[in-house]
Amino acid sequence: MELSHLIAFNLALFAAIASPGPALLVAIKTTLSAGRQSGIAVGLGLGLVASLWTLAALLGLEAAFLLFPWAYTLVKFLGAGYLIYVAYRMWTGARRPIGNETKPAAHAFRQGLLINILNPKSVLFSAAVLVVIFPAGLTTTENLLIVANHFLIEAAFYTALAFAMSRPAVSTGYMRARLYIDRFAAGVLGLLGLRLLMTR
Numbered sequence: 001m002e003l004s005h006l007i008a009f010n011l012a013l014f015a016a017i018a019s020p021g022p023a024l025l026v027a028i029k030t031t032l033s034a035g036r037q038s039g040i041a042v043g044l045g046l047g048l049v050a051s052l053w054t055l056a057a058l059l060g061l062e063a064a065f066l067l068f069p070w071a072y073t074l075v076k077f078l079g080a081g082y083l084i085y086v087a088y089r090m091w092t093g094a095r096r097p098i099g100n101e102t103k104p105a106a107h108a109f110r111q112g113l114l115i116n117i118l119n120p121k122s123v124l125f126s127a128a129v130l131v132v133i134f135p136a137g138l139t140t141t142e143n144l145l146i147v148a149n150h151f152l153i154e155a156a157f158y159t160a161l162a163f164a165m166s167r168p169a170v171s172t173g174y175m176r177a178r179l180y181i182d183r184f185a186a187g188v189l190g191l192l193g194l195r196l197l198m199t200r
Helices: 003-018 022-034 036-059 061-067 069-092 105-117 121-133 140-165 168-176 178-198
Strands: none
Touching: 003 022, 003 121, 003 140, 022 036, 022 069, 022 105, 022 140, 022 168, 022 178, 036 105, 036 121, 036 140, 069 105, 069 178, 140 168, 168 178
């Protein structure tokens, strides 16, 4: 493995993290509604599981999903159900006073874990990127380096996002438009959950 492989992987990873999806939406919403600490915590949960999906891809879990389609289907349905549940809670909570929406960092971290644990497409994405970018026959040390690198990139991204989104001007703007932002985010998450249910 060469440095150029790791750079290419990081570019693909950054594009995936920054693209609109459940993880990014939940990270933004958590920071805006519960503050920087919870935003960082949810990002660490997301990043930890995403890096473990990369480890699973390196170990060949995508082959297990192909051999046992029922396992993939089970995880997919659980993931879709959880996204729809989060969307429902976000939608119904949009009118509640912000003081009732405090989210301890530990709870935010668990939510980050669940969002990515219940997203089996993460391991398939990781497998596709790894096959394209890295040469065959990686050593154990190289595999661990890729996984650690993945976690650090995710942690840095979500930490920077939490700092940016928790600025007073941003949080004040969110409070003014909170009902519409939360309802929009809930709608997107719900649609993503339904899409996950209907796709193979």
